[in-house]
Amino acid sequence: MTSLFALVDCNNFYASCERVFNPSLEGVPVVVLSNNDGCIIARSAEAKAIGLPMGKPLFEVQKLIEQHHVQVFSSNYELYGDMSARVVETLSQFSPHVEVYSIDESFLDLGDFYKTDLVAYARTIKETVKLWTGIPVAVGVGPTKTLAKLANRISKKSKRADGALVLTDEYHIREALKRTEAGDVWGIGHRYAKKLQSYRVHTAWDLRNVTDAFAKKHLTVVGLRTVKELRGEPCQDLEMVPPPKKNICTSRSFGAAITQVEEIEEALSTHVVRCATKLRKQKSRAGAMTVFCMTSRFAAEGELYSNCRTVYFDTPTDSEPELIRYALKALREIYRPGFRYRKTGLLLLDLVPSSSLQLSLLDTVDREKHAMLMQTLDGLRERFGHSAVGYAAQGTEQRWKLRQERLSPCYTTRLSDLLRVR
């Protein structure tokens, strides 16, 4: 074997972030809610133990929450994003090659570390991250990303592994695969798991042993890669520089139902600004935009409405005033009075690198002027926060804003939210 990966995964990440600066949460059940305080999206070990399920709407488990005095928080992405960066910074001490896979997971290339004491190394990673950031993590090591994922998963369940597990020799890999359900393998979702079951493929070991033709036929080439990785054959490299996104989307539910088009316009304008900021950050321009608005998915028949409109631009753009103009025009075309709207948003599509701008003969926009304006706004927002400058179209009352009733302070990113020691 020549390749070696570690997967470092933060335990109950959002709940752990809340705990770092609030020790009274230690040892008690903690949950973090989705945007708008809707569903449970993160749970501490204690919250899992009392049977609070992932993804459940809060109101359905209100009783359990009160019974066990569960501490409930709105999501605080400003805090989680900053804590995530600190964890990644720490991990970069242990490998020159780190892939940030998600807000709470990173892959490390351990190259050809087979000669070193891998178990001790994994344990050191785990302890250092806890010491430097306060975040508990689990470390799984394996010859492919899929096996590193598996090692990580088992390390959390096994008392003996205690958050650090190395799967490199054939015997341990086989034992691990035999006691893992196929559906728990990275890349096998519930649909594929069900399909595999009908072919008597139940465990990860069964999956490892299917033929290439079977994998390709039933799970496509993506599934075939997974099967090969279970056999120890690496098919996925580390991606240190994330490839530019092909679509960028921004959407939110409203804090309360909205009926007036003017208020949806305000929310949409705000989403356009967010989305365009992401677009410029990756140095792209959009060639098209899809705008959508909808009622609740759970609305009764007749009160259900959802529609979208796609606009194609003559010249790809990243200019907010221009994008807002297109977005509002599209919204007015799909808005129907008489519905209780819950959500609006947009997708920016057909993205091209900013450097490859092709001018259109029909262009009526002063692109240089817009570019300077955007540069100035980006600078101001960088220095003074995202809400420092805005457009009249975004409104001032913002009644559509997210419900965030249980937000914790931004301990690490706002001076006003710093902890005080008496």
Next chain:
DNA sequence: TCTGGGGTCCTAGGACCC
């Protein structure tokens, strides 16, 4: 009353072209 948000990749099938 209250039900998240943001992505990627693959495949099949239709339209169109020579």
Next chain:
DNA sequence: TCTGGGGTCCTAGGACCC
């Protein structure tokens, strides 16, 4: 009147991930 075969591009839908 005969009505093939190969290729590309696009889109919708399905699968997956966190």
